Amino acid sequence: MAGALVFGVLVLFAGRLTDGASVVTDFGAAARDGWARLLTVGLPAAPDGDLLLLPVLLVWLAAFSTAVLVVRAEAVLAPLLPPLLGYVVALLLVASRGRSLFVLTGLIAVVGLALAVVRAAQLPGRGRIAAVAVGLTEDGTGGPGAPGGAGAPGEADQAGSDGSAPTSRPGRGRSQSGPRSRSLAGAPSWRRPRAGQLAVGIPAVALMAALGTGLAVLSPIAEGNDRFDPRDHRHPPVDITSTLNPLVQVKSARGGAERKLFTVRLPSNDGKVVTDRIRTAVLTDFDGATWRDDSVFVRTGSVLGTDDTPVTTTGREIQMDVTAQAPGGPFLPTLGQPTGIRDATVSYAYQPSSGSLAATDPLRAGDRYVLTAQVPVADDPRLPDAGVARGTEIAPYLALPANIPDEITYAAADAVGTETTAFGKITSLTAYLNNSTMFPVDLDARPGHSLGALKRFLDPGGVKADHHGYVEQFVTAFVLLARIESLPSRIAVGYLLDGRTSSQAGEFTVTSRQAFAWPEVALEGIGWVAFDPTDISKLKDRLPPPDPDDPTGGDGAAQAPEAQAADAVVRPELDRSADLGATGGGSGASSLWWVLLLVLLVVAVAIPAGIVGEKARRRRRRARSGPPAARVAGAWREVRDRLAERGLARSLSLSADQVADLAAARRGPLVGDQLALLAPLVGTALFGATEPDDTDARRAWELTAAASRELRRSDGVRRWVTATLSPVPLLPRRRR
Template sequence: MTRTVIAMRGAEVALAAAAVVATVPAYRDFFGSGGYLVPLTAAACAGALGALRAATLRWGTSATIVTGIAGFLTVTGAVILRGRELTSIGTGIANGWMRMLTTGLPADPTAELLILPALLVYAAGFGAVTVALRTRAVLAPVPFPLLSLLAALLLTAGHTEGAFPVAVAVLAPLAVLVLIRAVRRGGVTGRAYLADRARFGLPMVALVAVAGIAAAHAVPIGEKGRFDPRALIRAELTIEDTVTPLASVRSQLEETPPRELFTVRVTGAVLDRVRTAALDDYDGTLWTSADRFLTAGRTLPADSGPAPSTEVRLAVGITGLAGPHLPAAGWPRQVTAGRVGFCARSGVLAAEKADRPGLSYDLVAGVRPRDDAMRSAGPDLAAGARYRALPAALPDALITAADQLTEDAPTSFAKLEALERGLRAMPYTATARPGHTLERLGSLFADGPDRTTGYAEQYAATFAVLARSLDFPARVVTGYRLRPESLTAGVHTVRTRDAWAWAEVKIAGYGWVAFDPADPHNRRQPPPVDHTSSPAGSGTAPSAPEDPGVQARPRQPLADELAAVERLPLVLVILAILTAGLQAVVLAEKWRRRRDRRRGTPAQRIAGAWMQSTGRLRAAGLPIHRSWTAYETAEAARARFGEAASPVATLARLFAEACYGTRPPGPEPADEAWRADRALRAALRRERGLARTAGAWLSPASLWHRSG
């Protein structure tokens, strides 16, 4: 073996290994830190080196497989497990994919999450180098790095930003590898030959790479909406179903004596409350939530709000908290406890029942106090329609209240503060009737003896409903107040009497901002309410009037109307694609039928021509009954289309002779039958015109008939 060949083979090994190593950064946004880089890179290189050794020593298949298994166990034990039992490898391989699909991101680079990616890149490196050295097929090593990349993208679907540069880094060495293997397979005749091939091949590789990059930027396929298998996998954490936490506020406030729930030490900022649950679905009866919790790593997904926030640290110790939701503040960024669930949509923490007794954790979160910059911001209409959805019809009392309380507010944020002030000015009664149905909320603004008072449950729910009626994305939040009298030696002891509810609105650039519409110190009697602009002033939802023009509204949010208009081009494109796909299927099926009918014996070809022609007649509007003979069909066609249908008579004769003749027909009658079919097609085209002929050809109607 010449030095040139040895150098080319060495380059193939290096390029195959480099392509596999380039797939490792695809896990960048899956893990919360760079701790995955060294273990996965080491696994890829170990696989390549093991394959190189086995191929150099010319070991057989069995020895090569044993070498691969031993190499993986060695590198996993040394780099990932670091002295722990090797039995963890089997568990990691068997359950690793499920753990990766049910873990909140970004995840910690723990051993149980690294074993499966390590196996994938190790196997890819081992396989790519093995086939590169033991086969002559030019493309043989290519599938291994590509499969490693596809597996990484699948496991991190929806959570890998900038996957395109990773793909380029994988494809570039593969293109050069294919070039070298093509040259080596063609035979090596010296340095001049190699230089000549390189002068042609390398620019072509560069040209293809540049063209691919340009095309990907021009047509950004796969940047959004990539299939995510996480959507098909049930969350690993099982959070027990509970009645809406909003309904438990009253019972906790009335508990005597108050029961201790948890302790919390706050550093870095001043907090007057901690959140437990966020409720974003309202059906007119209950505020509920459908949060999906995934096991959280130390680092939690970032909030969508780009504005800077103040960092606050909480040290929480659970003592008697019964519900699944855990105390948090602002938007959580880091949490130290294991087996804690996190919902990246709402920012809520939760834990399974078995994990809550004695649970303690440290939490780092970002909070944003109100300031002048926030007061100039508007609602975050990109938050989603679910945060602005309301029942079909609101009581007139609520609609009127929203208008009256905000009529003098000059800005969006001022409207929210006006709602907050107006509700806090209403009397607070701890013993008020519970519930937060539309009827109950409307009774807060009723006139006369029907008017009621409320406490935190009603006012938080009312604020969210009124804010949504004004097209603000709002939700109801439950949690606990951190009162000064509960502070001892820097630690708040939170009890059931501290249970509370408030509302949050998502502000563009700032995330969820708290609004507290209940004032427990306001015990005065309710002032009279002007309901001159509303009928009767009752708090119940009015029945549908006879005139639909004055039906109790829900307000149609402007953002939803704009979103519907923006979706129209997408709908049209989808309809065009479906139509084109249907026509492609019709044309392909008709082409297949025509091809199949030209095959076989002469009798079968004649039958095929007859079926093709009767299909044309049906598409042209001639109803053909199954009981008709071939001659009856010809007569009906002649009566309908005149001389244009004369070829049908010829076809009828040939078809009858083929079916009932004493001798099988030869090739000439079969050719004559298909000439008659062509003549019929031309005659019908002249008779109907080009447009109707094209419509008949694209129509799927003839496919529904067995003879069509």
């Protein structure tokens, strides 16, 4: 347990070790509150120590319990219980809905049941006692087949997995089995699984695994969005509220005093940027009176997940650097589909369904963060042929309020006309509302976006003055008409970027007078695409009140002097030359390839280095550990390893003299001569009447070194490298 705690501190909290004693406090808080964070954090979440500590401790506890049950429990299936419970707890704490666990469930069932069958077939019979005589073994003990023994085959089982020599020799007294042997009385006899048992057990495993997995998938609570998930019953204490609907604040912000809000830095290609607008809030639900969004904000880490995102966005991955210029409201600037956030000096919460960010603490001047997001490319060539996004998650973006007036329904039909494709309907709706003769843009237009206000705005037979509208009316009318035509849509509130506020390429200062709102339509394979039913060039227009004596109702009247002198919004030039999938300043796919290449490089270096290092460790241990007899046996094992690297048989039935003869035949007489001199030392050390001394041990290792040199001298470069990196000596040998 102490090792698990030390691992948790040194590895999971490595970045906080410089904080001193506070790392212990962080560790305790993670152990105490980790389960709560796992149930509330947005998925996928960044793998920091606060989240990983509890799973690491649970895995250690399951592994420890399993090891104890393997040794002590008589029940065959008992060791499967801890990992199974750990797996269930992991599902409850971290599993995300919507992902099929069919393959993983089947794999766990097959492996668990197969291990149970094999272990049951290997269990020893009760009361069976074995007396095993061993020959020349890896631990230096002797047997009848060793040189000087009773004539049975020489080498037998090795004592340890690393081939290390024992610290003491067996007793030197002679026994009935030969001059020097060892009896393992009282050791249980473990047997190989019988073929008949496996022939019955394996098909049974396959059948039970198939039935269990199939029943789990068919269960109504095991898969899909309806399965039980404790995350649904514990919501984070994040309450993001705004005193006013952000949509109705657009008009007052544009007509009020100008305030600097934040600075945005975007990747720029020759002065061109990928987007001309920044989003702060999304409105999805319309009850006929007002727009709102009731989706839940969750606390999250540096990874902004897409598990609960109903629409997948493709395009360019870019990074946006945001710095607050003044204290502000709860909503933070975003764009596209956010995927990550870093260097944040403000506490934040994330809304996975819309991609919105909100500050959980009051926003201060100087607060900063860097956001990574996927943004649809301007003028995507796939737009004309794109269909609308579909699925059960799209339903909220098609919902309509009750009792929609006929005037609004007729307006939708008139706007779309004969268009049948999604893009054709969208462009027709945009052109219909962009008609300044029918729907003039007027900063002094009457506010309101209820069904009654939209009926007056869209009714062609109504009063002309009611057709004057501003962003609030245009964007609401577009989304309502789009939903009537089965186009999933929503309202985005944010700011238009103004090229006049750019101090350098890609950097913009956003002010309150750049407030704006626009509709977004969900298109399959592209994401949320923005459209402009409001004529952006006329956002500062103030039309004179209609003349009651004018039969036109005021249409076509001259603009007020302020409106005539007002400049149109100067929008930044968009980068329309970028290919789909380009990174545009983000990490993108190229970073992933670099990471994979680095991992492969580390593996390619670590494995050979590990093989060479382990061989060197064994060689030092064999040469230095134990009494002289053990070191002589270690020299012989070292020779056998060098021969095995070069393809000489590792058979346990070969005596030392036979190995020397084979080496002479295959690798030359010089190698054979060295082994012929070494073989008597091995036999004498293991089966002689007297204990060998240090001189014998040094002589054995001198002969081993000479044999190794002769082997290297006879190798070519390729064969020498292959032998050096060969893992054969580290692998277990078949026992007879």
